[in-house]
Amino acid sequence: METKGLQNFFWSVRSNRAFEAFVIVVIIASALLVGAKTYNISGNWRTVIYVLDWIITLIFLTEISVRFLGEKRKLDFFKQGWNIFDTLIVVASLVPIEDSDMALVGRLIRIFRVLRLISIIPEMRILMNALIKALPQLGYVLVLMFIIFYIYGAIGSMLFAEINPALWGDIARAMLTLFRVMTFEDWTDVMYETMVLYPLSWSYYLSFIFLSAFAFLNMVIGIVVNVLNEENDRVMLEEQGLTKVSLNEIHTQLNDIQSMLALAEAKRSNQE
Structure with missing residues (x-):
């Protein structure tokens, strides 16, 4: 005692x-x-x-x-x-x-x-848990982003290497330059330098910025927000004593109930 x-x-x-x-x-x-x-x-x-x-x-x-x-x-x-x-x-x-x-x-x-x-702090735990759980999905986004970087880096190295070898001399340097462009660190200076020889090279930079800075960034935000919502729901269920029932199981049960109701409605309609 x-x-x-x-x-x-x-x-x-x-x-x-x-x-x-x-x-x-x-x-x-x-x-x-x-x-x-x-x-x-x-x-x-x-x-x-x-x-x-x-x-x-x-x-x-x-x-x-x-x-x-x-x-x-x-x-x-x-x-x-x-x-x-x-x-x-x-x-x-x-x-x-x-x-x-x-x-x-x-x-x-x-x-x-x-x-x-x-x-x-519980709120910070939720944020960190959500970030950790989002890492596998974020990994696929990073792989896709690397592919885009690699393609654009190869193109940039082929077209702009003679203009500025320090920035576009090889694919590794070109990818570092593209990272600079993605972060908007004096990227217009890089663009205007290549536009002297290639006036339409602005389309190269704008398309890359759209894919990397806008599209991929929104994908990352969407994944993190989605996982964060799931983590908040999980914590709420735990506080309500429903730790043994996952959200997926609840959704599955709801779908089964809807299917049974639809089947019963169809049978009733046939009988009439």
Whole structure:
């Protein structure tokens, strides 16, 4: 009973909004501390920053322990990827950052503690999960974009290499130049240079910009927004206790019901 009481206590602490807000403040303080270390600081302030760094590390360690002890089933704690990520970051932060061969590693790890904001704030978790789930679809878009870059790069290298070898000398340079055009970094200078010899070369640039900067960008936005909506629906279902029923299953069931209603309507019409 006493163990269960402690578990309920830790659960109430980890679910407390004030506790979450405190952890967010500590994460922000940790980020500011990392930035402060990049300046040339005197000895006294360096000691203060060193002490504060270890205080923040101990707070993170305590916070992870509270979250773990508050879990009703301890194995469930490690079934969530964000919990594993937080644990690895906190444990790795115990690496000394002064007078050690691992000092550089320790400093780099402390930079990544800022990413804990994603695991603490639910809305940011949803955004990151949606982005991760969208990566496979985005991969196909990137492949298609590479094909367009390659085709236009080959054409540009054949036509414009003599005009400016530094920009169009080979297909690799041509693709880098096209990336510059896609990002609108002084792309008109590149276009006007080739238009001296090829007056109609503007169509080459405008068609490429339409495909890369407009069409592909809208495809990427559409994929991310679609996955984000699905992730929001999934979270909403979990909050309603419907974690075992996926959206696809719900849509399938609705389609089956509609088919059955249509079949019943058809039978009734035949009987009449």
